[in-house]
Amino acid sequence: QVQLVESGGGLVQAGGSLRLSCAASGLTFSSYAMGWFRQAPGKERELVAAASWSGANLYYADSVKGRFTISRENAKNTMYLQMNSLKPEDTAVYYCAADLRPTRLRHDTPEYWGQGTQVTVSS
16 A cells, blocks of 8 residues: 655744655655645645656756755655745645656646645745
């Protein structure tokens, strides 16, 4: 059974930082493209960042470029999202996701999802 478990969310002031983690089990982690999505109330879910199976190819949404960094440690079956210079508009539930096919992350249809972790940025 595949499980993706996010952690590291919380409440932070604008300008602060948080580091999200996604621990994966039940799959061959190093074979999967991984991504971070977010969904704010009343808004569509968006792909924030993604990493290829090796971590060599990365994607960032324009809204987070230069502030967020995605990384992965295949030996630990874990993916991270370092979020710096946080803004109130970054407030959302953040989800990690996995798929063998990277394009499915870009099309918002990955095979596996985590349960989400809340990130709240106060002004």
